[in-house]
Amino acid sequence: MQILKRYFLCLVFILSNLIIITAAPAETLEDAWAVSIANDHSLKAADEEIEAARFEVSAAKSARMPKLNLYSGYTFLNEEPAAYFNGTPITTADDEFLTYHARVSVPVYTHFRITNGIEAAESNLEAVGFKQAARTQDIKLQVAENYIWVLLSQKQVEVAQSHVKSLTAIADDVQNLYDQGMVAVNDLLAAKVSLADARQKQLNVRNQLDTAKAAYNRILVRSLDVPVEIEPLEFEAPLDPVEELTKKAIENRTELAVLTKQIEALEKSAAAQKAATGPQLFLSGGTEYTENSHQVHEDLWNANISLSWDIFDGNIARHKSSATLKRAGSVKEQRMDYESMIRLHVRTAWLKMQESKERIKVAKDALKQAEENLKVSRNRYQEGVGTNTDVLNAESLRINSRVNYENAYYDFGIAIMRLKRATGKI
Numbered sequence: 001m002q003i004l005k006r007y008f009l010c011l012v013f014i015l016s017n018l019i020i021i022t023a024a025p026a027e028t029l030e031d032a033w034a035v036s037i038a039n040d041h042s043l044k045a046a047d048e049e050i051e052a053a054r055f056e057v058s059a060a061k062s063a064r065m066p067k068l069n070l071y072s073g074y075t076f077l078n079e080e081p082a083a084y085f086n087g088t089p090i091t092t093a094d095d096e097f098l099t100y101h102a103r104v105s106v107p108v109y110t111h112f113r114i115t116n117g118i119e120a121a122e123s124n125l126e127a128v129g130f131k132q133a134a135r136t137q138d139i140k141l142q143v144a145e146n147y148i149w150v151l152l153s154q155k156q157v158e159v160a161q162s163h164v165k166s167l168t169a170i171a172d173d174v175q176n177l178y179d180q181g182m183v184a185v186n187d188l189l190a191a192k193v194s195l196a197d198a199r200q201k202q203l204n205v206r207n208q209l210d211t212a213k214a215a216y217n218r219i220l221v222r223s224l225d226v227p228v229e230i231e232p233l234e235f236e237a238p239l240d241p242v243e244e245l246t247k248k249a250i251e252n253r254t255e256l257a258v259l260t261k262q263i264e265a266l267e268k269s270a271a272a273q274k275a276a277t278g279p280q281l282f283l284s285g286g287t288e289y290t291e292n293s294h295q296v297h298e299d300l301w302n303a304n305i306s307l308s309w310d311i312f313d314g315n316i317a318r319h320k321s322s323a324t325l326k327r328a329g330s331v332k333e334q335r336m337d338y339e340s341m342i343r344l345h346v347r348t349a350w351l352k353m354q355e356s357k358e359r360i361k362v363a364k365d366a367l368k369q370a371e372e373n374l375k376v377s378r379n380r381y382q383e384g385v386g387t388n389t390d391v392l393n394a395e396s397l398r399i400n401s402r403v404n405y406e407n408a409y410y411d412f413g414i415a416i417m418r419l420k421r422a423t424g425k426i
Contacts (some may be wrong), residue, residue, distance in 0.1 A: 026229045026230055026231045027228075027229060027230045027231065028230070028231045029143070029144060029147050029230075029231070029233060032143050032147055032216075032220060032230070033139075033140050033143055033144075035220045035221075035222075036139055036140075036142075036143045036219060036220045036221065037136060037139060037140075039220065039221035039222075040139055040221060041221070042135055042139075043132065043135060043136060043139065046128070046131065046132035046135055047132070049128050049131075049132075050125070050128050050129060050132060053121070053124055053125040053128045053129075054125060056121045056124065056125070057118070057121040057122055057125050059121070060114070060117045060118040060120070060121040060122075061118055063107070063114045063117065063118075064107065064114055065106075066104050066105065066106040067104070067105050067106070068102070068103070068104050069101075069102070069103045069104075069105075069286075070100075070101075070102050071099075071100060071101050071102075071103075072098075072099070072100035073098075073099050073100070074096070074097070074098050074099075075096060075097055075099060076095070076096045077093075077095040077096065078095070079095060080093060080094060080095045081093040081095075091294055092292075092294055092295075093292050093294055093295070094291065094292060094293055094294070097290060097291040097292055098289075098290075098291040099288075099289065099290045099291065100288075100289050101286060101287060101288040101289065102286045102287050103284060103285070103286035104284060104285055104286055105282055105283070105284035106282065106283050106284070107280070107281070107282055108281040108282060108283050108305075109279065109280070109281040110275065110278075110280050110281075111275040111276075111278025111279055111280065112271065112272075112275050112278075113272050113275035113276055113278070113280075114272075116268045116269070116271040116272035116275060117268070117269070117272040119264075119268045120264075120265045120266075120268035120269040120272060121265075123261045123262075123264040123265035123268060124261070124262070124265040126257075126261045127257075127258050127261035127262045127265060130254040130255075130257040130258040130261060131254075131258045133254040134253075134254040134255050134258065137254070137421055137424065137426050138421075139219075140421075140426050141417055141418065141421040141426055142219055143216075143219055143220070144414075144417040144426070145414055145417065146212070146215050146216040146219050147216065147230060147233070148233065148410050148413050148414055148417070149212045149215065149216070150209070150212045150213055150216050150228060150230060151230065151232060151233065151410060152212075152406060152407070152410040153205065153208050153209035153211075153212040153213075154209060155406045155410070156205040156208065156209070156403070156406065157202075157205050157206055157209050159205075159399065159402050159403055159406060160198070160201055160202040160205045160206075161202065162399070162402070163198045163201070163202070163395070163399045164195065164198045164199055164202055166374070166395055166398070166399075167191070167194050167195040167198050167395060168195060170191055170194075170195075170378070170391055170392070170395060171188075171191040171192055171194075171195050173378065173381070173382060174187050174188050174191040174388060175188060175191075177382070182384070183388065186388075187388035190388055190389070190392060191388065191392065194392050194395075213228040216228055216230075233413060235409075235412055235413040235416050236416075237353055237357060237412075237416055238416075238419065238420075242346065242347055242350045245346050245350060245419070245422075245423050246342075246343050246346045246347070248423050248424070248425070249342050249343070249345075249346045249422055249423040249424060250339060250342065250343075251424075252423060252424030252425060253342055253423075253424040254424060255338060255342075256335060256338065256339060256342070259331055259334060259335040259338065260335065262331050263328050263331050263332055263335070266324050266325070266327050266328035266331065267324075267325065267328050269324050270321040270322075270324035270325045270328065271321070273317055273320045273321040273324060274317055274318060274321040276310070276317045277309075277310045277311075277313060277317045277318070278309070279307060279308070279309045280307070280308045280309065281305070281306070281307050282305070282306050282307075282308075283303075283304070283305050284303070284304045284305075284306065285301075285302060285303040285304060286301070286302065287299065287300065287301050287302075288300050288301075288302065342422065345418075345422040346419065346422045346423060349415055349418040349419035349421075349422045350419055352411070352415040352418070353412065353415035353416055353419055355415075356408055356409075356411040356412035356415050357412055359404070359408035359411070359412075360405065360408045360409055360412060362408075363401060363404040363405035363408045364405055366401040366404065366405075367398070367401040367402055367404075367405050369401075370394070370397045370398040370400075370401040370402075371398055373394045373397060373398070374391070374394040374395055374397075374398045376394075377390045377391045377393075377394035378391055378394075
């Protein structure tokens with residue numbers, strides 16, 4: 001018997017340790033952010049855009065590099081080329097011949113066309129990077145909202161269970177009084193109908209919880225039926241006044257940085273387009289070979305410095321530059337409009353946070369009073385000086401107060417998250 005007892009204790013110890021080892025820790029909001037950022041397809045697309053922008057910068061810088069050109073060809077002529085010398089035709093080349101050349105050229109001065117092109121590409125790369133940062137913050141806000149939705153749905157299930165438990169106790173009290181012949185059957189029927197309605201609502205909030213978990217899994221790019229276990233959140237409101245928060249938002253919002261860099265890129269592109277009509281100085285050199293039995297030197301080396309200047313190109317470059325500058329002006333207007341929108345977002349989120357904060361205080365006081373009211377109503381009913389309707393109404397007030405409190409608390413949390421996103425600090 002002692003041996004069996006020892007074996008049983010060992011088995012319990014092993015199983016308990018296995019449960020501890022295999023039990024997955026609850027997911028935190030930071031964990032959820034990391035998973036979503038790692039799996040989100042739009043962020044992966046943004047990574048590709050950044051790589052593309054980097055290649056564009058490399059291409060713009062490569063315009064400064066020397067260029068090597070190789071050429072080879074074989075030519076057939078219907079006649080041998082000839083020229084008159086003192087009235088006598090003299091053959092100057094063969095009617096078929098091989099030609100090839102190798103030439104290196106490097107820009108010396110391009111009226112800042114290449115420099116502006118590089119700066120435009122670099123500004124565009126920064127804009128794409130800021131755009132990815134903005135998208136990351138959007139995703140974090142979406143994850144936070146779904147995370148809070150799951151927490152609220154879990155609380156709603158708890159509230160529904162509390163409602164069913166309380167109404168079950170009330171129905172039991174009424175049943176006992178009815179069995180003793182102290183209350184009418186209407187009281188019993190009213191209590192049972194209220195209990196049935198509470199159970200219906202309990203089913204509804206459980207379904208809402210399943211929906212919230214599926215939405216949470218979707219935003220994390222996971223299978224919708226993955227079990228969801230998350231840590232609760234504690235919300236702390238920023239103490240800064242709305243004016244200071246607005247100032248921080250204007251400084252921090254990456255969307256404004258995107259537009260600023262897009263303006264810079266367009267202005268530099270316009271300068272590069274206009275610079276095409278300026279003087280262009282190139283240095284080149286190489287070797288040329290032309291097969292010709294009538295030529296003394298078939299293989300020649302050469303060096304060349306060339307200057308080109310499009311004094312007038314029909315105003316093509318100027319018009320293209322002007323069009324690009326107009327686009328830059330359009331983006332400037334968009335930036336001013338977006339800055340105004342950010343100010344509105346900050347104020348709206350701040351006001352919602354303040355409202356929710358006050359709602360929490362009111363709901364907490366109301367919940368205490370509703371619980372006390374229910375206790376008093378049940379005692380009065382059991383003593384025969386109150387009515388069943390008073391008890392059911394008191395329970396309804398209690399559960400509504402609890403619902404109002406939970407809604408206010410998690411509305412407060414969402415408002416804080418949206419305020420953080422509005423200030424660019426989520």
